[in-house]
Amino acid sequence: xTANFKGERIFTTDSGIPVKAVYTPRDFPERDYAAKLGAxxxxxxxxxxxxxxxxxxLWTMRQYAGFGTAEETNRRFxxxxxxxxxxxxxxxxxxxxxxxxSDDPASExxxxxxxxxxxxxxxxxxxxxGIPLDRVSTSMTINATAPVLLAMYVAVGERQGVxxxxxxxxxxxxxxxxxxxxxxxxxxxxxxxxxALDIVEHCHTSLPRWNTMxxxxxxxxxxxxxxxxxxxxxxxxxxxxxxxxxxxxxAVDEFAPRLSxxxxxxxxxxxxxxxxxAARRLFARIMKERFGARDPKSLLFRxxxxxxxxxxxxxxxxxxxxxxxxxxxMGVLGxxxxxxxxxxxxxxxxxxxxAATLALRTQQILAYESxxxxxxxxxxxxxxxxxxxxxxxxxAEAYLAKIDAMGGMLRAIESGYIxxxxxxxxxxxxxxxxxxxxxxVGLNRFQSEGPGEAPHLFEADPQVExxxxxxxxxxxxxxxxxxxxxxxxxxxxxIRQNENLMPSVLDAVKAYATVGEIxxxxxxxxxxxxxxxxxx
Amino acid sequence: xxxxxxxxxxxxxxxxxxGLKIVAHHLRxxxxxxxxxxxxxxxxxxxxxxxxxxADVVGLSFLAGGHMVLVPRVLAALAxxxxxxxxxxxxxxxxxxxxxxxxxxxxxxxxxxxxxxxEIVGFIRDNATAVSTEGVAT
Numbered sequence: 228x229t230a231n232f233k234g235e236r237i238f239t240t241d242s243g244i245p246v247k248a249v250y251t252p253r254d255f256p257e258r259d260y261a262a263k264l265g266a267x268x269x270x271x272x273x274x275x276x277x278x279x280x281x282x283x284x285l286w287t288m289r290q291y292a293g294f295g296t297a298e299e300t301n302r303r304f305x306x307x308x309x310x311x312x313x314x315x316x317x318x319x320x321x322x323x324x325x326x327x328x329s330d331d332p333a334s335e336x337x338x339x340x341x342x343x344x345x346x347x348x349x350x351x352x353x354x355x356x357g358i359p360l361d362r363v364s365t366s367m368t369i370n371a372t373a374p375v376l377l378a379m380y381v382a383v384g385e386r387q388g389v390x391x392x393x394x395x396x397x398x399x400x401x402x403x404x405x406x407x408x409x410x411x412x413x414x415x416x417x418x419x420x421x422x423a424l425d426i427v428e429h430c431h432t433s434l435p436r437w438n439t440m441x442x443x444x445x446x447x448x449x450x451x452x453x454x455x456x457x458x459x460x461x462x463x464x465x466x467x468x469x470x471x472x473x474x475x476x477x478a479v480d481e482f483a484p485r486l487s488x489x490x491x492x493x494x495x496x497x498x499x500x501x502x503x504x505a506a507r508r509l510f511a512r513i514m515k516e517r518f519g520a521r522d523p524k525s526l527l528f529r530x531x532x533x534x535x536x537x538x539x540x541x542x543x544x545x546x547x548x549x550x551x552x553x554x555x556x557m558g559v560l561g562x563x564x565x566x567x568x569x570x571x572x573x574x575x576x577x578x579x580x581x582a583a584t585l586a587l588r589t590q591q592i593l594a595y596e597s598x599x600x601x602x603x604x605x606x607x608x609x610x611x612x613x614x615x616x617x618x619x620x621x622x623a624e625a626y627l628a629k630i631d632a633m634g635g636m637l638r639a640i641e642s643g644y645i646x647x648x649x650x651x652x653x654x655x656x657x658x659x660x661x662x663x664x665x666x667x668v669g670l671n672r673f674q675s676e677g678p679g680e681a682p683h684l685f686e687a688d689p690q691v692e693x694x695x696x697x698x699x700x701x702x703x704x705x706x707x708x709x710x711x712x713x714x715x716x717x718x719x720x721x722i723r724q725n726e727n728l729m730p731s732v733l734d735a736v737k738a739y740a741t742v743g744e745i746x747x748x749x750x751x752x753x754x755x756x757x758x759x760x761x762x763x
Numbered sequence: 764x765x766x767x768x769x770x771x772x773x774x775x776x777x778x779x780x781x782g783l784k785i786v787a788h789h790l791r792x793x794x795x796x797x798x799x800x801x802x803x804x805x806x807x808x809x810x811x812x813x814x815x816x817x818a819d820v821v822g823l824s825f826l827a828g829g830h831m832v833l834v835p836r837v838l839a840a841l842a843x844x845x846x847x848x849x850x851x852x853x854x855x856x857x858x859x860x861x862x863x864x865x866x867x868x869x870x871x872x873x874x875x876x877x878x879x880x881x882e883i884v885g886f887i888r889d890n891a892t893a894v895s896t897e898g899v900a901t
Contacts, residue, residue, distance in 0.1 A: 324776075335832055337827070337829060410778020451781050574856070653785060657785045
């Protein structure tokens with residue numbers, strides 16, 4: 228809410244889209260129903276990707292966790308599986324995400340910190356010890372080094388006697404958003420894109436059940452983008468991947484059904500729900516009209532939604548329980564296939580066990596007590612929500628046209644355009660918070676005295692790093708140096724000849740070459756990326 | 764009094780720089796000269812950039828828990844480069860118990876999430892050039 232030059236109050240969504248006092252059938256005429264909405268599970272999928280949605284199957288409550296060593300992660304996974312979970316989600320530490328070994332000086336202080344440390348196949352073998360890979364599905368939040376971690380997973384499967392064709396799970400493998408938001412890129416954009424597509428291509432032939440990419444808007448939103456930019460840039464990234472895969476000779480229906488997506492849950496409930504609905508419709512249209520997809524599965528914008536951590540506030544932290552409940556509500560009303568809820572203490576540390584349980588219980592209460600899951604897309608037909616859905620779609624399309632005119636997303640990223648757009652929104656948002664125009668309860672309004680910090684905080688184990696270094700040293704002693712050298716040379720050759728690198732990476736991980744060594748070979752050929760000053 | 768020169772840096776592997784960019788925007792808007800070298804600078808690169816740009820202030824941002832390992836390294840690198848008197852401030856997610864430890868190492872001020880940018884600008888404006896003028900004189 229702000230004021231115009233006449234001093235009248237102007238109401239807008241959290242992203243600045245004007246909101247009228249009342250919406251009527253003029254904002255969403257009944258005759259638009261078939262073309263704009265249609266039945267759930269049918270083109271253009273505005274109402275949902277499946278006909279019965281949560282009546283058929285509830286959303287997956289996917290909580291993101293992981294820390295410490297491979298042994299600790301293995302114990303955690305076995306506990307979760309014992310409790311009836313079938314989907315595992317691995318968070319990796321930053322050195323693993325950035326292609327650095329635990330004994331690299333740059334890794335000090337970061338080993339096992341925001342996720343599990345994986346240096347070699349030995350760590351992956353430990354993580355999945357006693358866990359048959361044909362009975363679980365594993366989601367890996369990994370991007371720049373995704374080919375290496377996927378190869379390790381395949382190698383663990385082989386050793387268990389599970390063929391690659393039977394493996395199910397997801398690699399995030401969305402490198403473009405790393406350049407514009409999340410930051411764990413290593414190589415320049417062009418070879419990075421090549422690596423991401425190596426996975427898409429390799430999975431098409433060898434891991435047909437693997438979800439090759441999760442193209443994510445969440446991180447773009449967290450970097451400061453507004454709802455429209457989040458949607459537009461996520462779709463622009465998707466278009467870039469799809470065009471690149473087609474340029475490699477894959478047919479759109481061969482790989483598109485294995486792409487999945489994620490979007491964030493921010494503050495404005497109706498805007499977020501409208502964003503998810505607009506996303507499904509716009510995506511389906513792009514796939515059908517621009518890429519000529521025929522397989523209905525190619526048209527589905529299957530999504531995972533997550534609470535945006537940046538909406539949580541360190542002051543009066545229990546208020547975050549309410550914010551997270553709203554995030555989950557947006558996710559459910561928005562028709563996501565999987566939902567993550569943040570923990571109320573995330574603002575200051577790795578979440579405590581109690582906070583993690585409460586986040587999951589929040590989803591369970593919505594699922595089983597609130598009646599939310601009884602009918603599909605319950606906000607459909609709201610004059611306001613439909614009008615907002617149209618408006619977000621229109622604005623996102625305008626961005627997409629602009630990016631196309633620039634020569635595509637890779638160029639838009641490299642020129643710094645995307646970074647500038649996000650930064651401008653981020654500054655606008657912060658100014659609105661600073662001026663008090665945007666209210667954040669407990670922060671810029673309704674502050675209260677007293678300690679703002681949570682009493683129970685997870686303590687990172689300082690011994691993790693030493694233990695991981697010791698186990699890496701042991702692996703390096705035990706393995707055949709000749710095999711490591713031979714497979715790394717083979718990888719080098721494959722890079723020079725611009726082959727799909729997955730087979731060579733697979734050979735190298737089986738010889739216990741480390742993440743750092745494999746990425747070292749790639750760094751040698753491609754160098755490391757430093758964004759130009761205008762894109763920082 | 765001349766314009767303060769502020770070097771903002773992300774050291775270590777943490778990729779969160781939205782807050783740092785917001786701070787950069789406000790410092791620039793307040794007329795200061797600000798430079799930011801992007802993610803994952805090494806302590807040596809920070810010291811080098813501080814020396815080259817004649818920084819009065821080095822602002823470091825940490826949101827992934829690396830501050831207790833990395834801050835001492837940056838301070839050591841600055842000292843080695845003869846820049847021991849450059850004012851160092853830290854922003855980001857820092858537990859309350861770490862704040863006195865960082866201050867004991869030589870960090871002048873720790874800014875926590877939710878700090879109004881105006882407060883950061885004011886602190887740097889009031890403290891930066893004074894320190895540096897002194898530094899130049901010695």
